[in-house]
Amino acid sequence: MKQLLLGDEAIALGAINAGLSGVYAYPGTPSTEITEFIQTNKVARERGIHSRWCTNEKTAMEAALGMSYAGKRALVCMKHVGMNVCADAFVNSAITGVNGGLIVLAADDPSMHSSQNEQDSRFYGKFALIPVFEPSNQQEAYDMVASAFEMSESLKVPVLLRIVTRLAHSRAAVEVGELSAENALNPSTDQWVLLPGIARKKYVDLLEKQEAFQKASETSTYNKKESAGQKLGIVACGIGYNYVKENVGDNADILKVSQYPLSPKAIKAFAAEHESILVVEDGQPVVEEAIAGMVGADYPIKGRLTGDLPRTGELTPDSVAKALGKPAGPAFDNAKNLAGRPPQLCLGCGHRDVYTALNQVLAEYPDYRVFGDIGCYTLGALPPFKSLSSCVDMGASITMAKGAADAGLFPAVAIIGDSTFTHSGMTGLLDAVNDKSNITVVISDNLTTGMTGGQDSAGTNKFEAICLGLGVEPEHVRVVVPLPKNMPEITRILKEEIEYKGVSVIIPRRECIQTAARHAREKRK
């Protein structure tokens, strides 16, 4: 039966049908819809498949590894930068190995549609020395989940499934297979204690598996060669394959790469059959660099490093056409009467009132800085507020404000959302408390994970208790309701806490207007 599915949904359904027992994830564009699909899927609910959101990607990765230890199939999903958060657990899961199948899904965002960088997760696969699958379309995304679980269990290794935004958020018809049973509980009896003496041995085990990984790539049905007797050989990775086919159809020599590690044998043979190679890959030049080390310094390789394809941004049918030397067809020029329309905070959003109050109070302090964080409220950096001086990674608002305060900056203000605070802000706040840093932390609590569409937030109803537990003094944990009518009170409290020489936390709390509207609709039903 065919179903119209987003790439994310194809992966979710593929996982359920492959006997998944738990998905572990923190919301992040473009990966969020995988977990959401499993949360609402009938079979998943009947089976009691774990799908509750995790506090961050590291807790997700570790919980998934625990489920794998117990013998069941687990999926952990995140956006690309989530890989940085879970990297410790991820890299070491390759050393421990797995018991039940374990898939780590990384959704990369080339062109940074909703991200702060365009790092390529395939590097992480190579770094951890594990196999990587990279689907070229929604059907492969569905099929690969079962293949990856099987490989993970047969070779006792986690498998990285790497997708990009254009696959995650694009819909196509997918042929859906049968539902498989879940694994029974069957805890591992292997050695998982990574003491140095044991880890050294397990690392050698991992290295010895590399040949099997390579062989799997060489015999993979996802990797294939197409020949049309051309002088140019095109190495097309993941969805890069589609842009090549869009432009040249069957009239090209293509080595399609959708499963890694790369096979030097296949690459060398392909190079020998052609005069030059064009590498078409979405993201960073991972394969282009690797191939250069396989074919000899004089062999002509074209790709992102040579400028034949743009060094930044996602691939497009047009950029690939240009790299293939195809002349551009007739098209209109850019319109003249056009202005940018950046995203903005919703009208009526509580974050707006927080920024209005902050700007009003901070206007009295010439040297103030507001350190921002990741979420809808990052839009406070744009007009009309222009309040933020930084936004780096999840949780960095508090720790950067602390470091700047340590250096003597005053006032050092951090603004962080509720979900981001529990994701990665709590440990930084503990540092600040222990150091008695002179910072003012605003936890703008809208009772949800807003930017990704309103998922449950791990710390809801617990923020005052968390702050007190971390040692913030009770009289410096202040709660306000961000509404225009409360402006005098909010600004007074902000000013008092900025003037306090120590750690203070202000929690403006009002539900996200999007989730509030959704809850009102649900209530009416």
Place this chain on the structure above:
Amino acid sequence: MKKDIILCGVGGQGILSIATIIGEAATEAGINLKQAEVHGMSQRGGDVQSNLRLSTENIYSDLIPQGGADVVISMEPMESLRYLPYLAKTGTIVTSSKPFINIPNYPDEAALQAELDALPSVVKLDIETVAKDAGNARGANMVLLGMAAPFIEILTVEQLRKAIAVIFARKGEAIVEANLKAFDMGVAASKK
């Protein structure tokens, strides 16, 4: 046969419902489809677009190449111009004529309308007023879909009507009827 469509507008205007209806009609008709959407940060009052590709042949790229779109369907006039380089020289823009101004530097409206009017094939209409007159203020996107229907060609007007009925079925008969009425008014306006 293929039809490449760019759907666009401002976050929250309901372009994804249009995509869902065309997707339903295409699936029912057994036509291949790929539809790339934008989620996440870009939805917050910023520009949004969706690439919708329909074909009786295999579709590879999720994205439409420049100069390749047969139709640009837009909930907002300036947004329709944003994708001009993607419109085929023989393609058509179907757009709401009423600007949605949430930025300080929105272009001069007369110049904007003149630029649209100078293009070879443009159908524009104040869809909000039409929807309101039809007693369905929230049905502006269905009026727009109706206006675009004659240009989608690979799907018949009747197939699209059926898809509207299917998609809105769970909201009740009255909502289905209201949306079909809005759609029909769009179709009628387009033929003028």
